[in-house]
Amino acid sequence: MAVFISYHSSKRPVVEHIAGYFQRRGITTWWAPRDIPPGSKWDEAISVAIRDASALVLLFCAGADSSVHVKREVSLADRAKIPIYWVRLEQVEPNGLGYYLSPTQWVDWLDRRDGTLEGLVADLLNPAVRGRELEQSQGHQQVTPAKVTGWPAGVVAFDSESQAAETAAHTYFRAANEMPHRSVILPTGRAGTQLFGAMLRIADEYQPLPFGSAPILSDTETFGVFDRHDSSRTRHVLETLIEPLGDRGLGPATRQLQLLSGQINQNSDPLQSTRRMLRTYPPAVHGISVSPDGEVLGYEVGAYTEPDDIAGDGCRIVELSEHGRRYIDPNQPSRSVITIGLAAAIECSALMILAFDRSKSRIIHQMSHFPATAGVPATLLRRNAGAVIVTTRRIAEEAELEHVHYPISAKAGSEWIFSKCL
Numbered sequence: 001m002a003v004f005i006s007y008h009s010s011k012r013p014v015v016e017h018i019a020g021y022f023q024r025r026g027i028t029t030w031w032a033p034r035d036i037p038p039g040s041k042w043d044e045a046i047s048v049a050i051r052d053a054s055a056l057v058l059l060f061c062a063g064a065d066s067s068v069h070v071k072r073e074v075s076l077a078d079r080a081k082i083p084i085y086w087v088r089l090e091q092v093e094p095n096g097l098g099y100y101l102s103p104t105q106w107v108d109w110l111d112r113r114d115g116t117l118e119g120l121v122a123d124l125l126n127p128a129v130r131g132r133e134l135e136q137s138q139g140h141q142q143v144t145p146a147k148v149t150g151w152p153a154g155v156v157a158f159d160s161e162s163q164a165a166e167t168a169a170h171t172y173f174r175a176a177n178e179m180p181h182r183s184v185i186l187p188t189g190r191a192g193t194q195l196f197g198a199m200l201r202i203a204d205e206y207q208p209l210p211f212g213s214a215p216i217l218s219d220t221e222t223f224g225v226f227d228r229h230d231s232s233r234t235r236h237v238l239e240t241l242i243e244p245l246g247d248r249g250l251g252p253a254t255r256q257l258q259l260l261s262g263q264i265n266q267n268s269d270p271l272q273s274t275r276r277m278l279r280t281y282p283p284a285v286h287g288i289s290v291s292p293d294g295e296v297l298g299y300e301v302g303a304y305t306e307p308d309d310i311a312g313d314g315c316r317i318v319e320l321s322e323h324g325r326r327y328i329d330p331n332q333p334s335r336s337v338i339t340i341g342l343a344a345a346i347e348c349s350a351l352m353i354l355a356f357d358r359s360k361s362r363i364i365h366q367m368s369h370f371p372a373t374a375g376v377p378a379t380l381l382r383r384n385a386g387a388v389i390v391t392t393r394r395i396a397e398e399a400e401l402e403h404v405h406y407p408i409s410a411k412a413g414s415e416w417i418f419s420k421c422l
Helices: 009-024 042-051 068-080 114-125 161-178 190-206 233-247 270-280 307-311 322-328 342-347 358-369 377-383 393-398 410-421
Strands: 003-006 055-060 084-088 105-108 154-158 183-186 216-218 220-222 283-288 316-319 336-339 350-355 388-392
Touching (some): 003 009, 003 068, 009 055, 009 114, 055 068, 068 084, 084 114, 105 114, 154 393, 154 410, 161 183, 161 190, 161 283, 161 350, 161 388, 161 410, 183 190, 190 233, 216 233, 216 270, 283 342, 307 377, 350 358, 358 377, 358 393
Parallel strands (some): 003 055, 084 105, 154 388, 183 216, 283 350, 350 388
16 A cells, blocks of 8 residues: 655655655655546545555645645545644644644654654554554654543433434523523524424424524625525525424514624625624524534634634624635635624523534534634634533544433423523
8 A cells, every 4th residue: 555645736846755765665655646547537536545545644834734635635534544644844833734633643854854754654664553543753743632621511412413403492492582681593504404494393382482582693694695695594594494483473573583694785784783783682592513624603724823813703704715615605606704703602601512413523522622723713612611512422422522411302401401501
């Protein structure tokens, strides 16, 4: 098997040198474009090469840290559970790739001396090295994150996604009815769809008004679109939750809806109105979804370096890269998103992190076991000490969560969350 070398295109002379050095030491390498067969599809060839590799060696620099292509390669190696090593070429710390590199070995190669790589060569030649349990070698250092304890405040798990979603739904309706002086914030995306479906299933239990008189906000919206545009998240909330509730005579009053608008004009400024609403009616409950990589509320992985610069953010417009734009909505006409900001989630009384999809296991593990970093914005939700994770048994096990509560019913799960947060 070959060692896959991942690198930024600006470092091609370096990859050629290292590949030659490895070859002389008996290590076969694979790197693009040298080893891509003629006529092959680039992405497919790289995916197969990583799957079949014995290890991945990343030539780390600032360019690699911000490269979408490098991130994809490292992510594929992480998924394939092959050893990941990184050779630091510049005096910079991993930010965009911090999630993947924090538990792995690395070696400084600032002096560009081949002898400095001897420890790495020894590990690559060692057939006993597997996965992430790597032995220390001379010349290597290992990033060991500080031990994290005391977060989250609780974990509630069920055998099915539908039960987990219903627990969140009960929590929303109960908070809205018992705390009309507080607002409720609805998520968008796939977790929102699951939550809304659960709300429709249980709404009759909270007649006549499941949402009471509480103000209802949404957490993100595509900037520049009207609320019936195909990519509008407000449209999604209206069509999958608010209007079906209204058809059954259970819908909230129009005055309660403070869903984000993607349009700003002289008569309507969603940023100002949302900021005012959050000040007047602080959020009681927010079910928030994070991406498998750690994006949250439009904040992208690798786009930020200082936690305090974004942890206190109120409602604002967030600019997206091409990567973020593709992740959020491939048909999105805008490269910006209006978000309620991280501060609203961090300060929310009952922050529920909704993890219904198994693809979230890795980021939930990251959030619960590693320190917060601006490079992975979802980890900043650790600043809400009372947050609870609502998930499935399988995800809880894969994320190695501790002190998991397994309620006998969705309603019992909601009562448990109330006892923890409200």
